[in-house]
Amino acid sequence: MYSSVYIALIAMTEVAIAMVLLSLPLNIAPVVVGLVTFAVYGGDRLADADTDAVSNPGQAAFMRRHGDVMYVLVAVSYALAVTLSVLGGPLAFALAMIPGVFWVLYATDWMPDTGLRVRRLKQVVVLNSAVVALAWAVTLTFLPLAFADAPVTPATLVVFGYFFLRSFVDTEIPNVRDVDADRQTDVATLPVVLGVRRTRHVLYGVDVGTLVLVGYAAVAGIVPLGLSTALVVGLLYSVGITTFVGRFEDEELLAKLPECEYVFVALTLFTALGA
Amino acid sequence: MSSASLLTAVLLVTVFVGTTAAFLAWRERPEPGATALVALLVGQCWWSVFFVFELQAMTLGAKVFWSDVQWAGVVVIPVAWLAFALEYTGYDRYLTRRSLVALSVVPVLTVVFAATDDLHTVLYLDSTLVVEGGMAVLSRTPGVWFWVIAGYTYLLGLLGSIPILQFVRSDALAFRGQSAALLIGTVAPWASNVLFLVGGSPLPGLDPTPVAFAVSGVAYLGALTRFRLLGTSPSPNHRARRLVFERMHERAVVVDSHDYVVDLNESAAAALDTAPHEALGRPAASVIPQYETLPMDGPAEGTLTLPADDNQYDVTATRITDSRGRTIGRVITFHDISDYLRQQQRLEVLNRVLRHNIRNETNVIYGYADLVGDTAGSHEADIIKERALSIDAMSRKARDILDVFENARRPVTAVPLAELLDQSLAAVRADYPEVTLECGELPGVSVSNVLAPVFSNAIENAAEHNTSANPWVRIDVDRDGDVVHVVVRDNGPTIDEYERSVLERGTETPLEHGSGLGLWLIAWGSQIAGGTVTFAENDPTGSVVTVEAPVLSEATPPTRDPLAVAGDDDDDPNAASGDETTLSRR
Numbered sequence: 001m002y003s004s005v006y007i008a009l010i011a012m013t014e015v016a017i018a019m020v021l022l023s024l025p026l027n028i029a030p031v032v033v034g035l036v037t038f039a040v041y042g043g044d045r046l047a048d049a050d051t052d053a054v055s056n057p058g059q060a061a062f063m064r065r066h067g068d069v070m071y072v073l074v075a076v077s078y079a080l081a082v083t084l085s086v087l088g089g090p091l092a093f094a095l096a097m098i099p100g101v102f103w104v105l106y107a108t109d110w111m112p113d114t115g116l117r118v119r120r121l122k123q124v125v126v127l128n129s130a131v132v133a134l135a136w137a138v139t140l141t142f143l144p145l146a147f148a149d150a151p152v153t154p155a156t157l158v159v160f161g162y163f164f165l166r167s168f169v170d171t172e173i174p175n176v177r178d179v180d181a182d183r184q185t186d187v188a189t190l191p192v193v194l195g196v197r198r199t200r201h202v203l204y205g206v207d208v209g210t211l212v213l214v215g216y217a218a219v220a221g222i223v224p225l226g227l228s229t230a231l232v233v234g235l236l237y238s239v240g241i242t243t244f245v246g247r248f249e250d251e252e253l254l255a256k257l258p259e260c261e262y263v264f265v266a267l268t269l270f271t272a273l274g275a
Numbered sequence: 276m277s278s279a280s281l282l283t284a285v286l287l288v289t290v291f292v293g294t295t296a297a298f299l300a301w302r303e304r305p306e307p308g309a310t311a312l313v314a315l316l317v318g319q320c321w322w323s324v325f326f327v328f329e330l331q332a333m334t335l336g337a338k339v340f341w342s343d344v345q346w347a348g349v350v351v352i353p354v355a356w357l358a359f360a361l362e363y364t365g366y367d368r369y370l371t372r373r374s375l376v377a378l379s380v381v382p383v384l385t386v387v388f389a390a391t392d393d394l395h396t397v398l399y400l401d402s403t404l405v406v407e408g409g410m411a412v413l414s415r416t417p418g419v420w421f422w423v424i425a426g427y428t429y430l431l432g433l434l435g436s437i438p439i440l441q442f443v444r445s446d447a448l449a450f451r452g453q454s455a456a457l458l459i460g461t462v463a464p465w466a467s468n469v470l471f472l473v474g475g476s477p478l479p480g481l482d483p484t485p486v487a488f489a490v491s492g493v494a495y496l497g498a499l500t501r502f503r504l505l506g507t508s509p510s511p512n513h514r515a516r517r518l519v520f521e522r523m524h525e526r527a528v529v530v531d532s533h534d535y536v537v538d539l540n541e542s543a544a545a546a547l548d549t550a551p552h553e554a555l556g557r558p559a560a561s562v563i564p565q566y567e568t569l570p571m572d573g574p575a576e577g578t579l580t581l582p583a584d585d586n587q588y589d590v591t592a593t594r595i596t597d598s599r600g601r602t603i604g605r606v607i608t609f610h611d612i613s614d615y616l617r618q619q620q621r622l623e624v625l626n627r628v629l630r631h632n633i634r635n636e637t638n639v640i641y642g643y644a645d646l647v648g649d650t651a652g653s654h655e656a657d658i659i660k661e662r663a664l665s666i667d668a669m670s671r672k673a674r675d676i677l678d679v680f681e682n683a684r685r686p687v688t689a690v691p692l693a694e695l696l697d698q699s700l701a702a703v704r705a706d707y708p709e710v711t712l713e714c715g716e717l718p719g720v721s722v723s724n725v726l727a728p729v730f731s732n733a734i735e736n737a738a739e740h741n742t743s744a745n746p747w748v749r750i751d752v753d754r755d756g757d758v759v760h761v762v763v764r765d766n767g768p769t770i771d772e773y774e775r776s777v778l779e780r781g782t783e784t785p786l787e788h789g790s791g792l793g794l795w796l797i798a799w800g801s802q803i804a805g806g807t808v809t810f811a812e813n814d815p816t817g818s819v820v821t822v823e824a825p826v827l828s829e830a831t832p833p834t835r836d837p838l839a840v841a842g843d844d845d846d847d848p849n850a851a852s853g854d855e856t857t858l859s860r861r
Binding site for chain 1: 298
């Protein structure tokens with residue numbers, strides 16, 4: 001759990017969902033995304049091992065104990081992802097670089113000392129989660145497209161919007177667990193700024209927004225009804241998880257549950273396709 | 276597998292290894308050279324990635340485009356290599372913001388010329404598609420600027436290799452491995468680029484340099500992981516040696532084999548009343564007084580006075596030899612011994628005062644007090660005589676201390692321990708007949724003669740201050756390997772804790788000082804003899820002074836019987852308790 005392997009597997013599932021929704025042929029995009037996800041999340045956990053010691057001591061201890069091995073795995077993963085992405089051409093290469101570039105912008109103090117006060121994106125409310133969501137939505141949607149050399153269609157934009165909104169929710173729910181640590185490290189998240197209850201309401205709003213988008217796509221015939229239904233199943237699961245925000249004692253588990261939405265979507269989707 | 280597929284596979288390996296190495300180097304920031312190495316590896320990966328896209332492109336326009344994009348990575352490599360080499364080897368003072376900007380002018384112009392390639396023929400005169408090995412490859416005729424950037428790249432590559440070359444023969448295995456790997460990583464793409472430029476490439480239209488980056492990546496990766504490149508680097512060496520030379524207390528001048536000054540530190544320049552830039556290159560005889568009288572190697576006789584002050588200097592010449600043992604110069608060092616000489620003079624004066632003046636004066640005081648006592652029979656005369664004797668005793672101890680320190684400068688003389696203790700006991704027995712002196716069996720060993728006043732004072736203190744109704748002092752000696760423990764016990768009052776704390780601290784102040792010189796003499800004497808002294812309380816009363824001293828040699832066993840046997844059971848002198856004060860070994 002601490003090594004971020006499960007997040008990489010879920011990211012691969014998301015790419016597979018995107019490929020089904022966009023009717024793309026089988027390619028290595030899920031592998032590339034899985035490697036990039038493992039590298040970015042692993043790298044982030046290594047970088048934040050000290051601050052995570054407050055909110056997630058088990059994970060921080062794991063990262064400290066296996067720091068050297070994890071760093072080599074992160075380096076090899078990203079290098080392999082970049083290498084494989086070259087096979088997909090310039091666009092695939094650029095898309096594979098995006099999460100890494102955004103991660104650097106988002107999480108690290110890489111800016112040279114210019115005398116200007118530059119805040120890490122991680123510290124700016126809403127923008128931090130939006131940047132993460134944008135990076136993942138672009139990669140999840142367009143990387144398989146680039147590998148398949150397929151054109152951008154209205155369905156592509158719907159899938160992009162879906163993943164953007166879902167990734168935003170997936171990013172903000174774990175922030176509820178990290179309120180104390182984020183406050184100490186001057187990171188402004190929705191729970192830090194609005195409080196847990198109002199954060200829950202905002203996330204309900206995002207869920208409803210996603211439902212409207214999926215409904216529109218189904219009604220307009222952009223996404224077939226069967227596939228839309230699978231997405232709605234995932235959304236219902238997400239709403240269920242959102243209701244637990246601030247009400248569930250095991251915040252560690254709650255932080256991981258949103259990602260499982262895609263497992264339900266994938267199962268529903270492949271059941272529907274099989275049928 | 277076709278040539279294109281094989282080439283692409285090798286290039287992908289290059290990208291993979293290079294990216295991994297870049298990540299590993301990135302983690303080592305801010306180690307010297309880490310950022311530059313990352314830039315170098317990113318430049319190599321960039322070149323390789325866009326070379327793949329050039330190979331994959333189907334049209335001339337697309338191939339030209341990707342070929343031009345490659346330049347952004349190509350031009351980073353020589354600048355990053357030089358920056359890395361300078362930082363890694365400790366020459367980073369040459370790497371200023373200004374020098375980096377200056378170094379980047381040619382690369383930036385190259386990228387501009389590549390971006391505007393279709394508007395001029397500065398970088399390339401002509402671009403066509405040719406078929407090599409069954410695949411269509413881009414063939415470009417170099418323009419003037421191509422040779423400028425090629426020459427510039429080679430020049431920077433060479434400049435960067437020079438400081439790294441010196442570590443190929445380093446004594447440290449890690450630095451040898453690092454520098455060898457770095458040079459292999461640099462030479463591989465150079466060699467392939469030279470092959471391409473002279474037309475020796477297997478595919479004449481194709482620059483195989485990015486392919487050779489696979490070798491570079493593996494070499495750099497090996498240097499990072501196997502030889503801990505950036506984990507340990509020689510960068511401080513260069514500066515540290517200069518720093519030590521500059522900051523050393525001694526004044527130092529380096530002269531070559533022709534007796535010209537080639538280097539000197541700031542303190543030497545100040546003492547010689549010259550500026551470094553004025554002294555460098557001048558004959559040593561015109562800079563150093565009495566240069567002709569200095570030895571070729573070793574210490575000079577007598578002392579020297581330098582122009583800037585009246586201080587006295589010890590001068591030493593140290594020969595500098597090359598790897599074949601030939602003399603290539605000398606280091607002349609000047610050690611200021613003025614303080615030492617003044618200290619010695621002070622000791623000589625004090626010694627004379629203690630030995631003669633105070634003794635004479637106290638004798639006179641004692642004599643006159645005696646006369647006054649004879650005629651007037653006054654109690655005051657007795658007090659004056661007692662005080663005069665006390666001053667005499669104190670001056671004697673001060674002389675003993677001076678002798679102890681004087682002995683420390685001479686070769687150690689081994690004296691049988693039994694002989695030392697016999698002398699001490701005899702003297703104390705004569706002065707304090709009312710005190711019972713006992714001594715256990717003595718081992719046949721010899722110790723430093725410096726310990727003579729130590730034992731005398733320890734036994735005398737125990738006897739002199741013993742106010743017990745039945746005073747006794749007992750000496751026991753235990754041998755433990757190469758050391759002996761001489762334990763002096765008494766049943767008098769314990770040594771005051773305040774006195775012990777002053778000894779522990781090692782210094783006295785006008786407000787915090789001991790009451791006499793005896794304990795200092797015991798402490799210093801023990802330390803100079805290479806041992807320690809411990810003070811403890813005896814049970815039920817009294818003091819235990821333990822002197823631990825190294826055995827210098829075996830001596831003839833004592834022929835006499837112990838002076839006495841151990842005391843009675845009621846007043847066991849063997850027990851020790853309470854706080855202990857240990858004065859550490861020198």
